[in-house]
Amino acid sequence: MSNRPSPLHFWRWFDPRARQVGTWAFIINRITALGLTAYLFIHLIVLGQLALGPQYYDQFIAFAKLPVVKIGELAVLAAGIIHALNGIRVALTGLGFAVRWQKHMLYSLMCLAALGIFVVFVKLFLLD
Amino acid sequence: MSSIRWKVTFIITRQRSKSKCYQQPFLLEVDPDEYILDCIERIWAFHDRSLTFRHACHHSTCGACGMRVNGVEKLTCITAIRSVTQDGGTVHIEPLRNFPVLSDLVVDMSTFFLRLEQVNAATVLPLQEACLPGEIKDQPVIESGQYERLVDCIECGLCISACPTALTSSSYQGPATLAAIQQGCQPGNQPFQILLADHEDGVWRCHSAYECSAVCPSNVDPAARIMNLRRRILTQHIRSLFSRQPEEAKNE
Amino acid sequence: MSLTNKPHVIIIGAGFTGCATAHDLALRGFDITVVERGEIASGTSGRTHGLLHSGARYCVNDPEAALECIEENATLRKIARPCIEFNGGIFIALDESDLAYADSFIEGINSCHIQVNELKPAHVLAQEPNLNPHILAAYAVPDGAFDPLRLALAFAATSKENGAHFLLHHEVQELMVDGQGNICGVKTWDRHADRKIDIKGDMVVNATGAWAGQIAGLAGVRVPVIPTPGVMVAYNQRLVQHVINRLNVPGDGDIVLPQRRMSVIGTTSFTVEDVDYIPVTDEQIRLMYERACALVPAIRQAHQRGAYMSARPLIGSSVQGRSLSRTFKCYDHQESDGVTGFVTITGGKATTCRAMAEKTADLVCRKLGILAECRTKEMELTSYRKFYLYGYS
Numbered sequence: 001m002s003n004r005p006s007p008l009h010f011w012r013w014f015d016p017r018a019r020q021v022g023t024w025a026f027i028i029n030r031i032t033a034l035g036l037t038a039y040l041f042i043h044l045i046v047l048g049q050l051a052l053g054p055q056y057y058d059q060f061i062a063f064a065k066l067p068v069v070k071i072g073e074l075a076v077l078a079a080g081i082i083h084a085l086n087g088i089r090v091a092l093t094g095l096g097f098a099v100r101w102q103k104h105m106l107y108s109l110m111c112l113a114a115l116g117i118f119v120v121f122v123k124l125f126l127l128d
Numbered sequence: 129m130s131s132i133r134w135k136v137t138f139i140i141t142r143q144r145s146k147s148k149c150y151q152q153p154f155l156l157e158v159d160p161d162e163y164i165l166d167c168i169e170r171i172w173a174f175h176d177r178s179l180t181f182r183h184a185c186h187h188s189t190c191g192a193c194g195m196r197v198n199g200v201e202k203l204t205c206i207t208a209i210r211s212v213t214q215d216g217g218t219v220h221i222e223p224l225r226n227f228p229v230l231s232d233l234v235v236d237m238s239t240f241f242l243r244l245e246q247v248n249a250a251t252v253l254p255l256q257e258a259c260l261p262g263e264i265k266d267q268p269v270i271e272s273g274q275y276e277r278l279v280d281c282i283e284c285g286l287c288i289s290a291c292p293t294a295l296t297s298s299s300y301q302g303p304a305t306l307a308a309i310q311q312g313c314q315p316g317n318q319p320f321q322i323l324l325a326d327h328e329d330g331v332w333r334c335h336s337a338y339e340c341s342a343v344c345p346s347n348v349d350p351a352a353r354i355m356n357l358r359r360r361i362l363t364q365h366i367r368s369l370f371s372r373q374p375e376e377a378k379n380e
Numbered sequence: 381m382s383l384t385n386k387p388h389v390i391i392i393g394a395g396f397t398g399c400a401t402a403h404d405l406a407l408r409g410f411d412i413t414v415v416e417r418g419e420i421a422s423g424t425s426g427r428t429h430g431l432l433h434s435g436a437r438y439c440v441n442d443p444e445a446a447l448e449c450i451e452e453n454a455t456l457r458k459i460a461r462p463c464i465e466f467n468g469g470i471f472i473a474l475d476e477s478d479l480a481y482a483d484s485f486i487e488g489i490n491s492c493h494i495q496v497n498e499l500k501p502a503h504v505l506a507q508e509p510n511l512n513p514h515i516l517a518a519y520a521v522p523d524g525a526f527d528p529l530r531l532a533l534a535f536a537a538t539s540k541e542n543g544a545h546f547l548l549h550h551e552v553q554e555l556m557v558d559g560q561g562n563i564c565g566v567k568t569w570d571r572h573a574d575r576k577i578d579i580k581g582d583m584v585v586n587a588t589g590a591w592a593g594q595i596a597g598l599a600g601v602r603v604p605v606i607p608t609p610g611v612m613v614a615y616n617q618r619l620v621q622h623v624i625n626r627l628n629v630p631g632d633g634d635i636v637l638p639q640r641r642m643s644v645i646g647t648t649s650f651t652v653e654d655v656d657y658i659p660v661t662d663e664q665i666r667l668m669y670e671r672a673c674a675l676v677p678a679i680r681q682a683h684q685r686g687a688y689m690s691a692r693p694l695i696g697s698s699v700q701g702r703s704l705s706r707t708f709k710c711y712d713h714q715e716s717d718g719v720t721g722f723v724t725i726t727g728g729k730a731t732t733c734r735a736m737a738e739k740t741a742d743l744v745c746r747k748l749g750i751l752a753e754c755r756t757k758e759m760e761l762t763s764y765r766k767f768y769l770y771g772y773s
Contacts, residue, residue, distance in 0.1 A: 003229045005298035012225075013292045017199030022338030022351075023292055029335075090336050096359030099352045102338060131662070145572040162660070163686065173657035180549050180571050182419045184426030186688035187614040189639055190529035192419060192426075206686050231572040234419075234549065238768035245765040251462040251530070255621075268507075268621065275621045277465050278527055278640050283765075347641060 025106050029086050032079035039076045070124050074117070081116045085109040133157050134215040138167060140179070141222040145231045152176075164204035164212070165193050168221065168233075181233040188345055191284030195233055196222040201286040201343040224289035237285050243301060244283060247321045249308035252276050257311070260349060261356075280346045281308060287340035287350050299329045303340035303350035306331055310353040310360075326361045386411040387748050390566055390581035392552050392595055394418075395425030396730050398587035399535035400737035400756070402544045407759070408741060408752035412544035413579060414536070415568055417551035420767070421532040424589050425730065427690035429612055429646040431623060431637055432456060432464055432524035433731040436471060436496070437630055439488030440481075445707045446492040448732045453522060455734060456531075459760050463530040465639065469523025469623035470504060473516045474674065478627045482517055485627060495522050510619040510678040523623040525637045528730070533764035535733070540770060541762055550577065555584065555598045555722070563599055563721035583744055584722050590655045590691040592726035601717040603724050604696035607655045610647030611664040611689045613672070615682035619643045624675050633671025642685060645672035649692075658689045695727040708736045710743050723747070 013019075013027055050056050063069060089105045092098055098105065136158050143149035154171050165183055172179045184190040186205045193204045197212050198220050213219050227235035250257075254274040255267045268275065287303040288294045294302055301324060309321045325331050334354050341351040389405055391398045394416035402412045416422075435449030457466060473479045489496045501515040536546060549571040556565035556578060565580035586595045586603075596603040618641045626634035632648045645668045652658055665687050672679045695709050708728030713719040725740040738754045745752055 003223065003225060003227060003235065005226050005294055005296060005300075007296045009295050012295055015199060020337065020339050020342045022336055022342075026292065026335045026337045093336055093355055094334075094358060095362065096355040096357075099355045102336070144574050166660075170657055177551075178571055178574060182422070184419060184421045184529040184532075185430075185527075186427050186690075187612065187642065187644065187686035189430070189527055189642070190421075190426060192422075192529060205688070231549070234572070241765040241768040245763055251527075252465060275467050277467075277618070277621075277638065278525075280640065282640070 021103060021106055025086055025089070029083060029090070032083040035079045036076070036083060039079075074121060074124055077120045078113075078117045081120075082110070082113045085113050085116075132160060134160050134209065134217075136167075136209060136213055136216075137218045138171065139218060139220050140168075140171070140232070141220070142179070142232045143229055145229075149229075158209050160210040160215075161208055164195075164197055164202070164207045164209065164219070164221070167209070168204065179233075180231045189278070189282060191282030191346075194224050194284040194286045194289070196220075196224060196289070201225075201290045203284055203286065203345040206345065224285055226288050226291070226294045227285065235285075240285055240288060240302065240304065241283065243305040244308055247305055247309050247324060248312065249281070249305070250279055250312050253279055253311075260347065260352075279311070280348045281311075282346050284345065286343045286345065287348075290339035290343040292337050292339065293333055293335055297329070297333065300333045301325070301327075301330050303334075303354065304348075306334070306357060307348050307350035307353040310357040322361065322364070325357055331358045331361065387582040387750065388413065388580070389583045389585060389744060390415060390579055391585045391587050392416075392566065393423070393587035393589060393591070394420045394532070394536065394546065394548065395423050395587070395589055396421070396428075396532050396535070396733035397425075397589060397725055397728065397736055397740075398585075399532045399539065400733040401585060401587055401725065401740050402539035402546075403535045403542075403761075404734075404737040404741040404754060404756050405744060406539040406542035406544045407755050408745065408750070410744075410750075412539060413581065414539075414544060414546045415550050415552055415566060415579070416546070416548050417571070419548055420536055420546075421529045423591070424690045424692065425532055426528050427612070427688050428528050428730045429610075429635065429637065429644060430525050430528055430639055431635060431646075431731075432466070432526050433729060434469060434521040434523045435492055435494050436469070436485070436489055436519075436521040436523070437625060437635075439492045439494060440484045441629065442707070443488060443492055445729070445732075446488070446494065448707060448735055449729065450492060450494045450522075452732045452735050453524070455757055456526070456731065457524070459734070459756070459758075460526070460531055460534050461760075463534055463764065464524050464526045466522075466524040467621045467623075467638070469521045469625060470499065470508070471519045471521065471625045471627040472504070472511065472675070473518070473627040474512055474514055475516070479516050481628050482519075485519070489519075489521070496520065508620050508622060508624070510676050511624065512675055512677055517627065519627070520622075521625075523625070523637075525623060525639050526730075527639075530764045531730070531733075533767050534761040535737075537764050537767035537769075538759075538762045540767055546767075547577075547579075552595065552598070556580065561719075563719060582721070582748060585740060585744065586722065586724040586726075587740070589693040589726055592693060592724050594655075596711075596713075596724055599713065599719050599722050601711075601713050601719055601722070601724075603711055603726060605726050606651055606694045606696040607653075607691035608649055608651050608694045609658045609689050609691040610649050611660055611668060611687065612644055612646040613665055613668040613684060614639075614642045614644045614686040614688075615672070615679055616642060616685040617678075617682040619676050619678045619682065626675060633668050634675075636672055636675050636679075643672070643676065643679065643682065645669075645675075645679075652691060655691045658691060660687045660689050664689075693726045693728070708732065708739070710739050712743055712747065714747070 183193040388411040433449040435446035438446040497520040499518040550568040554567040558564045590607040593605040623637040711724040
């Protein structure tokens with residue numbers, strides 16, 4: 001088992017025995033960032049398709065109403081909310097403000113995020 | 129210390145240099161108030177003389193005995209058995225992460241020490257400079273001269289071991305070095321240290337995991353110092369944007 | 381092992397004695413290999429109280445040691461400044477017995493030329509509010525506190541800069557003997573790689589302190605070292621800035637010293653047979669706690685951070701324990717036992733490690749017919765971190 005630092009060791013970030021919430025926030029920010037970036041490409045591809053003609057618009061709406069796509073949308077919005085709110089915390093503490101309250105900020109912002117995600121869920125699945 | 133005795137199994141991750149690592153269990157009778165390092169020393173003295181480990185002062189001033197206890201970085205000379213396990217329990221002992229292992233629990237911390245040396249990390253400072261900023265008002269005010277003390281950072285390496293960025297990047301300066309830069313620099317001074325800090329492998333590589341401050345046994349609070357250093361560096365940049373002369377003088 | 385024409389000296393033990401001797405001999409132009417079964421200062425040296433003695437403690441009962449201390453105190457402050465917290469020390473008298481000691485104390489201190497100032501108790505309490513308020517008399521002396529590992533590392537780093545090699549985690553198991561019965565090297569066990577390594581040398585220096593008797597036994601000679609441990613307890617608050625000593629004959633638990641954010645109380649004195657592991661007992665910790673509270677009552681609000689024990693190497697005679705001199709001794713085993721190629725240096729205190737090294741290096745030079753002056757009194761030690769400059773050994 002090599003102990004030298006290496007990017008290939010990133011899976012060790014997930015060792016739960018020694019992790020502070022700060023690291024989980026870092027991991028979640030990374031994953032949501034990757035997810036949002038991937039979404040951005042998909043979004044651009046879809047937009048490109050729509051530009052090809054009006055018949056593609058109806059196809060797209062039918063596609064967008066599929067449950068799996070709605071779940072995907074929920075995931076994207078959740079990722080966006082979490083990333084944005086944690087991002088506020090990272091921006092503030094990363095410049096030396098309120099570092100002492102980084103954990104408090106994380107907990108309260110994630111509660112806000114949960115609330116936001118719940119609202120999105122209701123709008124997507126319960127109201128039509 | 130009391131006369132209670134617990135039976136605790138220590139599972140030590142062992143390795144001869146350049147060989148595969150393996151785990152070796154040792155069953156010990158321990159006093160729950162004694163320290164992990166005492167038990168490791170007993171294992172060496174009475175069970176297996178081939179066990180290698182680093183230690184010197186046994187009271188958290190030398191920083192030599194850092195290891196991972198049940199996966200968490202600890203200074204084993206001040207970690208009581210009671211705080212990590214119970215009667216009949218198991219304690220996993222592993223070497224620190226992110227340093228090459230020489231054998232068993234001994235890791236090679238040369239790069240770490242050399243980074244600190246490169247930034248001239250202070251070893252003894254006046255009380256008002258050695259403490260955390262929030263503690264300055266509690267320091268004794270003396271009539272003549274100043275009291276000094278050895279600084280908080282005992283160079284134990286627990287912060288590097290715990291840092292997820294140090295896990296994946298060998299060029300990252302690390303929390304201890306950046307904290308030392310923050311402690312030693314006045315704004316505008318120490319341009320070399322600021323150059324090292326204001327760099328992609330310096331303060332900007334930190335991703336706010338805060339593991340370092342959580343495991344530091346010595347009140348250094350490296351995370352807060354890194355963030356404070358960022359603020360100072362940015363303030364310097366902004367100031368130099370608005371006052372042309374220093375820039376021009378630099379360019380001459 | 382020696383690739384040059386320089387004589388090769390093997391030093392067993394990398395505590396204060398071994399590291400300081402390596403530094404002295406390296407400066408005098410020798411090829412040095414230090415062999416240590418543990419880490420730098422992982423034996424007695426690491427677990428020393430950390431008191432940079434002014435010598436005042438010994439000025440009455442052991443003036444020889446006191447004189448050594450005050451001289452080396454000044455030297456270490458010059459050559460190893462980064463390892464030392466120098467805030468001075470105070471001797472306080474808390475009862476009649478202490479007061480009665482004051483006269484001989486002042487006499488002793490003056491005859492040893494140790495700087496001393498009498499302080500008014502009110503003045504002391506203003507500077508050190510956490511002290512026992514019933515101070516009857518107080519004297520300021522130039523005591524300090526040092527970091528044990530870093531002091532040893534500073535000597536080691538400087539010697540490495542001058543070409544010394546360190547083989548840590550190498551345990552000496554036997555001494556090499558040539559056809560004529562001279563000691564010509566050491567047989568070691570490299571504990572990292574679990575293999576045996578033989579090292580030849582022109583002289584072997586036994587600098588193993590409390591283990592000196594054991595290692596001397598490998599050469600078939602006797603060194604009268606009496607391992608005499610003492611317990612230290614560290615509390616998690618820095619309650620005093622000066623080193624606080626009880627004004628009386630040296631006894632148990634009469635020194636509290638500050639170090640980083642801690643206050644460390646020490647110590648006791650008793651003899652043991654097995655030096656490899658000495659347990660800390662409840663009664664010793666309780667005794668230290670009581671004595672600490674007598675000097676600094678605020679310790680009651682602090683928590684124990686660490687408790688540890690290690691063995692002083694006291695040089696034996698018919699006298700016991702605290703009355704044994706704290707001074708050091710070099711043994712030329714050719715003279716005393718007819719064994720060539722082997723010397724032992726043991727005894728002493730951390731504060732006098734440089735002087736011990738000087739005497740040892742003088743002896744080694746004499747035996748090998750080398751004329752070289754000691755330069756360690758003036759030369760500032762390099763940064764201790766530079767020990768790792770050439771990779772970890």
